Amino acid sequence: MSNEDITLTAGDAEVTVQPGNGGRVGGLRVGGVELLRQGERFGCFPMVPWCGRTRDGRFRNGGTVHQMPLNSPPHAIHGTVRDGAWRVARTSADAAVITYDLVEPWPWPGRVTHQLDLTPDSLTLTMAVEAHDSSFPAQIGWHPWFNRNLGGEDVRVDFAPTWQEERGEDHLPTGNRIEPRPGPWDDCFGMPDGVDVTLTWPGQLELKVGSPEEWVVVYDEQEAAVCVEPQTGPPDGLNSRPRLVTPLEPLEATMTWAWRRL
Template sequence: MKTQETATLVAGDAELTVQSGNGCRIGSLRIGGTEVLRQGDHFGSFPMAPWCGRTENGQFRNGGQVHRLPVNSPPHAIHGTVRDKPWRRARGGGDTQAVFTYDLVEPWPYSGRITQIFELDESSLTVRMGLETYGDSFPAQLGWHPWFLRNLGREDVTIDFDPAWQEERGADHLPTGKRIDPLPGPWDDCFGMPDGVAVTLTWPEQLELKVSGPEQWVVIYDEQPEAVCVEPQTGPPNGLNTEPRLVTPIEPLEATMRWDWRPL
């Protein structure tokens, strides 16, 4: 196990642990004493920045300049550079709010700062993330990769959502650029939700949890027996190349993810 700095937020019977020393991921969310996230150094719920999912062959362009990233999921670069790095906690907050920052360093070729804000109450969690540049403009993405437990001790979770389209996935696990009608699972796929992400997880007779936010893309991954992933993000996989969002000195990139829950 890694040595981790952590912060714990408590509201009612909800308890959230943020592992600031391990990528500023949510290490635990317990609701009424029941853990809802898969445990382990690589799980919980981690931020994806400054890109989400796979970047093709570990390279992207900014204008005429080609940048290369570490190929950590051959042949691609996956999930950004911040998910296992130590973040710094900002002052203030309290029992139900915490703020953390991370300054981008190599192998990301541009300087900037990422901020995450966690706000917990008795029946919801809101996480906000922002990315600002210290200099040059650059393309980027923001998102989150939660690992929700498939089973909380009784029946398996169900996933309910109504996307406008599914990104056709090629043999290389990247979107082909073609939008298709949503297919039945299991999934390791990206979906378009132009009115905002809205996905409901239901553990029968136990808990309902809704994942929502203004972002227009969500990846659903449910191919492992232990957990399911609902990943809101600001663009599709390989978006640095296909759907670039520029971070500029006057326009940061921002994203929000909200979880609302109720016992059943």
């Protein structure tokens, strides 16, 4: 199948999936209003096989140190799959499944599967990483760029995290957990009962970001957009909290956006 854009529709919701551009969600329109920042690096891209920054691009698997390209010097950021073209496994009017085979510079063979399910008032994204023959550490996350403004007041971000990861000068967690601080943020937060963040565009739309995962990065330092990124571990998690993917046990994660008109 080609990797041309896929359009999903349900009610007055429309989602554009871009297999050829890193498997990202290129757009989410509700009643004709685009919620995601437009542009080939924006929308909402999958972060696999790691999320956020990996310190100096290095991590261990057992006794071996592996080096990733420094695509955000001095660190490696957001994984490798957003730079590749994905295959289309199947599509319907309101759902799609796309896959990506892990290749260099990632040292191990594996497959990422991304499933997208649209209803008139929600979009659920489910991702899995499978190992073919060797086990390896990995993370899964999503990096959406929500438009700060939909033509009215700026968006409000509401959430009640249990802790904030203290951020060092290198933008990486120090390992200390601190009381959550007010924004602006480029920070990772802990929500042990699951990610639950509400975005409200006053008088227009409310969107809830939910996930069973307990980690979320919130980034609102850009004028145009706000990012709310559920993930399976904190930044530099390949080093601090590796999740092992084995041939018998894939790593899976899910995220739902649910919206309603105000």
